[in-house]
Amino acid sequence: MRAFLDFLKAFTLMFLRNRQALFWTFFFPVLLMGLLGIVFGHGFGGALNLAIVKLDDGMVAGVMVQAFKNADGITVSQPATEAEALRQLRGGNVQGVLVLPAGLQRGFAEGDATVRLPFHYDNSDLATAGQIMGVTQQIVESVGNGIAQVQPKLGIKPLGMKSQSLNYLDFLVPGIVALSIMQTAIFGIAGTIVTYKEKGVLRRLRATPLPMRSFMGSNVTMRVVTALIQTALVLAVGILLFHVTVSGSLPLVALVAIVGAGCFVSLGFVIAAVSKNQEVAQALMNVVQTPMMFLSGIFFPMNNAPAWIQPVVKVLPLTYLASALRAVIIDNASLWAVRWDLAILLAATGVFVVVAWRFFRWE
Amino acid sequence: MSAACAAPPAGAAGDVVISIRELTKRYGELVAVDGISFTVRRGEVFGILGPNGAGKTTTLEMVEGLSRPDGGTVVVDGLPVWPDPKAVKARIGVQLQATALFDYLRLREIIHLFGSCYGVRRTPGEIDALLERVGLLEKRDSFADQLSGGQAQRLSIALALVNDPVVTFLDEPTTGLDPRARRALWDVIRAINAAGTTVVLTTHYMEEAERLCARVAVMDHGHVMALDTPRALVHALGADAHVTFTLSAPVPLEALCELDGVSSCSAHEGEGYAMIAGSAQRAVVSLLDLAAARGLDVANLDVQGANLEDVFLRMTGRTLAEEEERDELTDEPQKPRRRSFFGGGGR
Numbered sequence: 001m002r003a004f005l006d007f008l009k010a011f012t013l014m015f016l017r018n019r020q021a022l023f024w025t026f027f028f029p030v031l032l033m034g035l036l037g038i039v040f041g042h043g044f045g046g047a048l049n050l051a052i053v054k055l056d057d058g059m060v061a062g063v064m065v066q067a068f069k070n071a072d073g074i075t076v077s078q079p080a081t082e083a084e085a086l087r088q089l090r091g092g093n094v095q096g097v098l099v100l101p102a103g104l105q106r107g108f109a110e111g112d113a114t115v116r117l118p119f120h121y122d123n124s125d126l127a128t129a130g131q132i133m134g135v136t137q138q139i140v141e142s143v144g145n146g147i148a149q150v151q152p153k154l155g156i157k158p159l160g161m162k163s164q165s166l167n168y169l170d171f172l173v174p175g176i177v178a179l180s181i182m183q184t185a186i187f188g189i190a191g192t193i194v195t196y197k198e199k200g201v202l203r204r205l206r207a208t209p210l211p212m213r214s215f216m217g218s219n220v221t222m223r224v225v226t227a228l229i230q231t232a233l234v235l236a237v238g239i240l241l242f243h244v245t246v247s248g249s250l251p252l253v254a255l256v257a258i259v260g261a262g263c264f265v266s267l268g269f270v271i272a273a274v275s276k277n278q279e280v281a282q283a284l285m286n287v288v289q290t291p292m293m294f295l296s297g298i299f300f301p302m303n304n305a306p307a308w309i310q311p312v313v314k315v316l317p318l319t320y321l322a323s324a325l326r327a328v329i330i331d332n333a334s335l336w337a338v339r340w341d342l343a344i345l346l347a348a349t350g351v352f353v354v355v356a357w358r359f360f361r362w363e
Numbered sequence: 364m365s366a367a368c369a370a371p372p373a374g375a376a377g378d379v380v381i382s383i384r385e386l387t388k389r390y391g392e393l394v395a396v397d398g399i400s401f402t403v404r405r406g407e408v409f410g411i412l413g414p415n416g417a418g419k420t421t422t423l424e425m426v427e428g429l430s431r432p433d434g435g436t437v438v439v440d441g442l443p444v445w446p447d448p449k450a451v452k453a454r455i456g457v458q459l460q461a462t463a464l465f466d467y468l469r470l471r472e473i474i475h476l477f478g479s480c481y482g483v484r485r486t487p488g489e490i491d492a493l494l495e496r497v498g499l500l501e502k503r504d505s506f507a508d509q510l511s512g513g514q515a516q517r518l519s520i521a522l523a524l525v526n527d528p529v530v531t532f533l534d535e536p537t538t539g540l541d542p543r544a545r546r547a548l549w550d551v552i553r554a555i556n557a558a559g560t561t562v563v564l565t566t567h568y569m570e571e572a573e574r575l576c577a578r579v580a581v582m583d584h585g586h587v588m589a590l591d592t593p594r595a596l597v598h599a600l601g602a603d604a605h606v607t608f609t610l611s612a613p614v615p616l617e618a619l620c621e622l623d624g625v626s627s628c629s630a631h632e633g634e635g636y637a638m639i640a641g642s643a644q645r646a647v648v649s650l651l652d653l654a655a656a657r658g659l660d661v662a663n664l665d666v667q668g669a670n671l672e673d674v675f676l677r678m679t680g681r682t683l684a685e686e687e688e689r690d691e692l693t694d695e696p697q698k699p700r701r702r703s704f705f706g707g708g709g710r
Contacts, residue, residue: 006479014467200459204522207427207457208480209449 003210007218011192015222024187025230029180030237036299037169037242048074048132049094049303051085058105060147060154065100067143074135077303089120090331092171093301096121096132098140098156108153115144116157133158170245173238174326175298180234181227181257182264182292182318186285188223189268194281197272202362220265227261228254235329248328252335256328256342260321263345266352267317273360292318297326317348380405380530380561381426386435388421395421397585398435403530403563408556410576411565412671418585419565420460423532426563428452440529453481456523456531456560458516460538464507470494470518471503474525481526497521497551513544517551524555531555533564537571549575569671579671581678588678596674604643605667608650609635611660623649635663643668 015021052068054061068076077094079085085097097120107115119136121129137156144154196202205215231253238244267288275281295302295309296318305313313319324341327333335342381403388396396418403409411419424430426437428448437444444451464473471490478485485493494500497517502510510518516536523531533552537545545568552575556562566572572579573593580590589596606625619628619636624645628638640646643666654661 002484003479003482006476010465010468010472010476013472014465017467199464201464203429204457204459204464205480207429207452207459208477208526209453209482210480 004214011222033176051094051097053082053099055102056104061100119156169242174329178322180230185264186268190271193272224261231257247332256324263349269356273356320344382438407577408562410572410579412572413582417582456528458519458523458533460534530561606638608664
């Protein structure tokens with residue numbers, strides 16, 4: 001325990017004396033956030049994303065979904081539940097949610113009056129809201145006409161909701177937190193361990209009676225604590241300088257950050273395990289981190305990305321860390337709501353630990 | 364130093380502190396260490412001499428608990444090293460070849476940290492005393508990468524003493540150092556030994572083995588070729604001295620070869636004569652008598668005792684000098700301290 005604390009202190013000292021590390025760890029994420037905020041602060045514009053919640057299995061619902069899929073200028077996703085769809089709406093991933101309620105088929109066939117489908121939109125961005133509502137209304141009515149041949153049998157019931165006036169920075173901040181956690185954990189572990197391996201430090205330490213778990217444990221602890229400090233810093237700067245809205249519970253944010261850091265620490269160990277020297281480690285770190293940086297929904301939502309890339313998005317651990325952090329930070333999601341993201345991160349951690357254990361060489 | 368020399372080594376001096384039996388290590392087809400056996404006595408400086416690839420480092424690694432032997436046993440201070448080397452690791456000090464240390468830590472911090480690895484907490488006073496022993500006290504607040512090659516080796520030796528070890532292992536401690544730094548390090552090693560620590564060192568420098576070691580094991584191709592005091596090893600060769608000289612006028616070679624104490628002789632065009640003498644004293648006296656009788660002047664007289672170099676040459680057919688040439692003679696600081704953002708280095 002004594003040695004663990006001494007090494008923790010030593011790692012902290014080495015980190016604090018390394019200006020390059022300090023720059024990348026603390027200054028760079030804030031800088032990145034600032035630059036992206038300035039450039040993209042007003043959102044992307046363009047693509048309209050609609051979530052359709054299909055709760056009825058009848059013909060009408062089927063035709064409706066197909067009609068939206070065929071429509072130009074609008075991208076359709078189909079979340080399983082209305083709650084999930086609303087979460088996406090609040091998170092800014094979609095601009096509208098159309099609900100095809102249970103009993104739609106019957107209501108359409110039996111009723112005389114127009115059936116009005118609930119349509120949720122974000123009234124904090126009225127321009128986009130008007131755009132997507134118009135398109136949705138048009139398609140819904142034309143589907144109704146096509147089936148019934150009678151004057152409007154189908155319409156929409158607009159349900160404005162107030163998101164916390166989300167802008168791009170609200171979306172970006174949790175992504176930057178996730179990205180920083182990943183980089184700190186992977187660089188911190190793979191970078192140091194491979195350097196020590198190459199320089200013979202590990203060999204020298206193994207010649208002492210110190211259990212290697214004390215050494216590794218203090219290194220890991222140091223990186224996880226650094227990741228938490230980064231999280232706090234990025235959130236603080238986001239709130240103070242860029243006026244982003246953070247509505248989630250901070251203990252839950254910390255928990256998600258720790259789970260994420262654990263996952264990337266273990267990925268760092270995988271890289272350290274298979275790398276003989278710094279050059280290999282650097283190359284592997286780039287190979288692993290670059291796709292995650294751009295395909296995990298850090299800087300922009302991946303819903304708009306082409307379908308063929310979605311499987312890649314789905315295997316990147318950072319996708320789940322970003323998703324969980326975003327849900328908790330801007331959407332005040334509960335632990336239960338992000339359970340699958342966390343479960344996937346933990347499962348990935350398990351796989352990484354096994355691989356690292358299997359392939360690790362001390363020299 | 365001299366006061367320390369007078370004190371006898373702790374423990375029963377002269378008894379066995381390391382016992383190696385039939386020690387073997389294979390790497391695939393290659394037998395790096397081939398069933399070697401020897402013992403190291405408490406309080407001595409024991410040298411393992413041999414060229415690169417002889418198996419010196421592999422042997423040390425098995426004794427230090429870093430590399431598991433494929434056969435044989437090692438007992439250090441009464442404890443078997445294998446299967447669990449932890450207890451032995453606590454009692455020995457280790458200096459490995461080419462260990463770089465933590466960047467961004469000061470010398471005193473590194474020593475404190477390594478003390479911690481052995482479960483000992485060194486006070487600032489003890490840390491200073493340890494740095495003083497290796498002549499690095501004035502560098503206590505420097506960073507490890509600001510040290511010259513010789514200083515880095517001395518730090519490495521300080522770390523090999525941090526736990527007050529029974530035996531300390533130094534793997535080629537002076538390789539790559541210039542002659543002055545090498546001699547300074549010898550003084551450090553002698554002082555460590557004088558303070559009661561058994562020292563086992565590997566080297567491929569003859570002079571180092573001769574000057575420092577009480578006993579020397581000569582290794583080549585994974586075998587111990589010979590083991591004795593440097594003097595006995597040389598004596599066993601039977602050739603005591605090389606005598607070289609020039610004469611003011613030529614003499615027949617037979618006259619020289621028949622001189623008392625001379626076992627063989629040769630003439631070298633323009634460079635004079637060389638004799639190998641069983642007794643340097645008798646050979647020189649009879650040479651001077653011969654010169655006086657013939658009215659010749661003897662010049663450039665040089666008498667050189669046979670050394671371990673000759674032993675090694677005799678046993679392996681190679682000279683160690685071939686090995687030395689490969690070492691750089693440098694004692695420059697390794698690299699300037701990096702202080703820029705993008706200067707490199709891991710985090």
